[in-house]
Amino acid sequence: MGTTRGPRPEAIVADGIDRSLLGQQPHRRHGLQWFSAAVVLFLVFLVAYSLATNPRYEWGVVFGWFTSERLFTGLLRTLQLTVIAMAVGIVVGVILALARLSHNIVVAAVAAFFVWIFRGVPVFVQLLFWGFIAAIYPRITMGVPFGPEFFSVSANDLITPFAAAILGLGLNEGAYMSEIVRAGLLSVNRGQTEAANALGMRRFTVLWRIVLPQAMKIIIPPTGNQTINMLKTTSLVSVLAFPELLYSAQLVYSANFKTIPLLIAASLWYLLVTSVLSTGQYFIERHYNRGSVKIVRAGPIVGLVKMIRTRRAAQEVQR
Template identity: 75%
Template sequence: MANTATEPDAKAPPGDGLDRQLLMGRPHQRHGGLWLTAAIVLFAIFLVGYSLVTNPRFEWNVVFGWFTSERLFTGLLRTLGLTAISMAVGIVVGVLLALARLAPNAIVAGTAAFLVWLFRGVPVFVQLLFWGFIAAIYPRIAVGVPFGPEFFSVDANVLITPFMAAILGLGLNEGAYMSEIVRAGLLSVHRGQTEAATALGMRRFAILSRVVLPQAMKIIIPPTGNQTISMLKTTSLVSVLAFPELLYSAQLVYSANFKTIPLLIAASMWYLLVTSILSLGQYFIERHFNRGGITSGRSTRRTRKAKAVNSRTAPQEVQP
C-alpha cells in the first residue's frame, strides 16, 4: 500500500531551506548595540531639527521670502540653461574625443588623449578664469590663411562674453570626462557584435548607431546622469566671471541687505530641489535602458518566495 512522505524536508531541493526561511520569516533577534545606535542617531536628528527650528539666526521668514523671489528665480533659469548647454557641449565633445581615442590612427588617438589629459588635469575653476581673461593673450580673434589675408576678425572681449567663457570652461572640461565614460561604454560591447555586423555588410556608422551604442547606453547613462547633477552644482563656480546665475544672484542680494546665511540657504534649497528632480529623471531613464537586464533585489526576493510557496503546495512524491 502506497503512503505519502511525511517529511517533505528530507527530499527538499538545494536552497529550499533558504526559501522556507524567507517565506516563514526568521525569529526576531534583539541586538542591544543596534538599538542603542539607532537611538543615538534619532536623538542627534532631533537635536539638529530642534536647532533649525528654534535658532532665530536662520531667519526662516527671510529664507522663504527670497526663495520665491524673482531675482533668485531668474538666476535659477540661467543656471538651468547653463547646465543644459554645457552638458550638450560636453556630450558632443566627449563622443568625438572617445571615437578619436579609439581610432586606428596613432596621431588622432594621441591628440585626443592629450586633450583629455589637459582638460582633466587643470581645475575647472582655473579653466573658467583662463577663458574669462583670454583677451589678455589674444586681444583679437581672427580667421584666415596663416601668414596670409584675414577673412574675419573680432575683439576677444566682444566674442568671449562671461556666458561664452562659462560655456567653454564647463563644456570642454565636461567633454574630457564624458569621453572616458563614452569610451568605457563602447569598449563594454563585445567585439564579436561589430564583427558580425561587418560580416552582414553594415557600414561603420550604421554599426555604431544601431549595434554598439544601444548596448553601450546601459554603461553610459548612469555616470552621465551623475555628471549632469554635478554640472548643476559646478555652475556655481561661474560666479567668478560675474555671470548672474543662481549663486551670484544670491551674492548680489546679500551684499546689499547683509542677509548672508538666509540667502545662501534659499539658494541651497533651489539646488536641492532641482537635484532631486534630476535624480528622479535619472532613475526612470536607467530603468528604461535596463529593461531585460538584471532583475532587482526585490524581484529576486519575490521569485524566491513564489518558489517556496510552490514547493510547499506541490503534491509530494508517492513512495512504494
C-alpha cells in the first residue's frame, strides 16, 4: 500500500499555509494548445492564399483607385462630415445631459423625450427624413405666430444634402453623447460638488473645474469609440447622393463595373483612418488616466518573464 506524503515541515511557516504546492507545476494541455494553434494558422493560410491567388479581387485595380484623386476627395468629405457631426453631437450631448440633470422637471422631460426619439429611430431613417424635409415643410419661415414673417426660404435651398447629413448624424450622435456625458457626470462623488458649493464656488465653475476633469475618464473612452463609429456611419450619407467616400466609389464602379475592387479600395481607406483614430484614442485615454491604477496587459515577453520569476520562486521554496 502506498503512503500519502504530507506537507514538509520546512514548507509551513507561522501562518500555517503549506507552500510546497508552489513547486508543483499545473497540468497543461500542450497537445490541445498546439492543435488549436495549428487549426487557426491553417485557416489564416487559406484566407491569405485565397486573397493572393483569386484573380477576381483585381488588386491592381484596387491599389490603382486607392490612390486616385476621386476617392481621396471623397475621403476628405468623409472626414469633414465626421468632424462636424461629432462636434454637433458633443455640444448637443452636453446640453442634453445638463438638461436631464436639471431640477426643472419640464426641461428634464423635454431632454429625455429628445433622447428617446433620436435614439429610437434608426439613423438611416433620420437621414431620409432630413433629406426629404421639403415634403413636410416646403418653406422655412421665421416670424411672429399668426403675424408677419421676418424670414422665409425654400427648404430645398436651406437643407442641402450636406446640411441634411450634418443634422441627421449630429442630432443622432447628440442623443448618444448625452447618455455618455450624463454617466460621466454622475460618476463624480456628489460630496465634492457639495464641498465646492460650500466654499462659495459658482455652479459653472464647479462644473468646469471640479466635475468635468474627473468625469473625463469616463467620457473619453466611449467618445473615442463614437468617433470611430461616426466615421463608418458617414457611409449611410450615400443615400442623400452626397459624394463622400462610399458614394464616390459607387459613382466609379457604376461606370466601369469594377464593384468589388472599388469597395475594397474604400474599405482600405476606412481601415487606415480608423487605425489612426484608435491610436489617437489610446494616447488621449492615457493622458486622462494619469494618477490612476495602471493595469498592464501581459504580452508574450511579460508573460515569459513572469513565468521565469514564478519558477525561480518555486525552486527557492523547495530548497
